[in-house]
Amino acid sequence: MNYEYHDPVLLKESVDALVTNPDGTYVDVTFGGGGHSKYILSKLSPKGKLIAFDRDQDAQERIPNDSRITFVQHNFQYAKQFLEYSDNIPVDGILGDLGISSHQIDVDGRGFAHRLDGPLDMRMDVSAKLSAETVVNDYNETQLLNIFNNYGEIKNAYKLTKTILDQRKGRRIQTIELFKEAISSCTPKDTPAKYLSQVFQAIRIEVNGELRALEQLLIDSESLIKESGRLVMISYHSLEDRLVKNYLNSGNLEGKKHTDMYGWSSQPFEGKPNKAIIPTDEEISRNKRARSAKMRIGIRQAWK
Numbered sequence: 504m505n506y507e508y509h510d511p512v513l514l515k516e517s518v519d520a521l522v523t524n525p526d527g528t529y530v531d532v533t534f535g536g537g538g539h540s541k542y543i544l545s546k547l548s549p550k551g552k553l554i555a556f557d558r559d560q561d562a563q564e565r566i567p568n569d570s571r572i573t574f575v576q577h578n579f580q581y582a583k584q585f586l587e588y589s590d591n592i593p594v595d596g597i598l599g600d601l602g603i604s605s606h607q608i609d610v611d612g613r614g615f616a617h618r619l620d621g622p623l624d625m626r627m628d629v630s631a632k633l634s635a636e637t638v639v640n641d642y643n644e645t646q647l648l649n650i651f652n653n654y655g656e657i658k659n660a661y662k663l664t665k666t667i668l669d670q671r672k673g674r675r676i677q678t679i680e681l682f683k684e685a686i687s688s689c690t691p692k693d694t695p696a697k698y699l700s701q702v703f704q705a706i707r708i709e710v711n712g713e714l715r716a717l718e719q720l721l722i723d724s725e726s727l728i729k730e731s732g733r734l735v736m737i738s739y740h741s742l743e744d745r746l747v748k749n750y751l752n753s754g755n756l757e758g759k760k761h762t763d764m765y766g767w768s769s770q771p772f773e774g775k776p777n778k779a780i781i782p783t784d785e786e787i788s789r790n791k792r793a794r795s796a797k798m799r800i801g802i803r804q805a806w807k
C-alpha cells in the first residue's frame with residue numbers, strides 16, 4: 504500500500520490485538536489515510552463489518568472500494584449515537600489512533616505545521632466554526648492562559664499570553680508567519696521548533712476539542728464493546744495517554760479505583776493498562792512520527 508497520506512503507526516501490533524472475530528463488527532474512529540482500516544478489513548471475513556470515522560473530508564479520498572466498510576465523516580465524540588442509530592451495538596472492538604495525520608501536517612493551507620506559512624486554521628473539520636485564528640485573536644487572557652498551561656504545558660504561558668494580547672492590538676494575526684513573529688520574544692533561541700510545536704499543539708487541542716472527544720469516547724466504550732471485545736488506543740502526548748490509562752485502570756477518567764462491598768472492582772476493562780506498547784527502534788527510524796506513540800489495550804470484562 505502507498506503510505507504517502509499517512510504511514511500507520513504500530514499497525515500490526517494494534518490490529519492484531521484488536522481483531523479477534525473475523526465475522527465481527529469493528530470501529531476505526533480515526534480513519535485518516537485508512538492504513539489501519541485496510542489491515543482490519545484484510546482480517547475480516549465477508550461477513551465482517553468496519554465502521555470508520557474521520558472528521559476530515561480529505562479522508563474520504565482514501566475510502567477503499569469494499570462493501571464491508573461504512574465511512575462516517577463525523578467527530579468520534581458522537582460515535583455512540585451513530586452506532587446506536589445504525590443498530591451496530593455492541594461491537595467487537597474499537598481502535599483510536601489519535602491526533603492528526605501526516606497529510607494534515609504536510610498539506611499547504613491547513614495551518615497545523617509551524618514550518619509552513621498559511622492561514623492560522625488547524626481545523627480537522629474545515630466546516631467547523633472555531634479556528635486557530637479565532638483562538639489567537641478573540642480569546643481573553645484567562646482562556647489563553649488555560650490553554651497554554653493545560654494543553655501545552657508551556658513554561659512561559661503567562662508571558663506568551665500577555666505577548667499575544669499586546670501584539671494583536673489594532674490588528675488581527677491571521678497567518679502562521681505573523682503569529683510566529685508576534686510571539687518571537689517568547690520563543691527560546693536554542694529550541695524554537697520544540698517550543699512552537701508545544702504552542703501549536705495547545706491551540707490545536709482547543710480548536711478541535713480533542714480531549715473532550717476522547718473523554719466521551721472512553722466513557723461510551725463501556726456500553727459499546729461486547730464482552731471480550733477490545734479497546735485499542737494509540738496516543739501521542741501525555742494528556743491523551745493519561746486519560747486512556749486512567750480509564751482502562753479504573754473505568755473513570757480520574758483513575759480512581761472503586762470496589763463494591765465484596766471487594767470486586769467495577770472497572771469495565773481488564774488487560775495490562777499500565778504497560779504501554781511503543782514502536783520498535785526500526786519503526787521509529789523509518790517513521791519519525793511514531794516516536795511519541797504509546798498504545799494501550801483494554802479487554803472488555805463481563806457486562807457490569
Ligand SMILES: C[S@@+](CC[C@H](N)C(=O)[O-])C[C@H]1O[C@@H](n2cnc3c(N)ncnc32)[C@H](O)[C@@H]1O
Binds near residue numbers: 510580716
Ligand atoms: C493519526 S491520524 C490516523 C491515521 C490512520 N490510523 C491511518 O492509518 O492512516 C488521525 C486521524 O483522526 C482524525 N480525528 C482526530 N480526532 C478526531 C475526532 N474527534 N473525530 C473524528 N476524527 C478525528 C484526524 O482527522 C486524522 O485524520
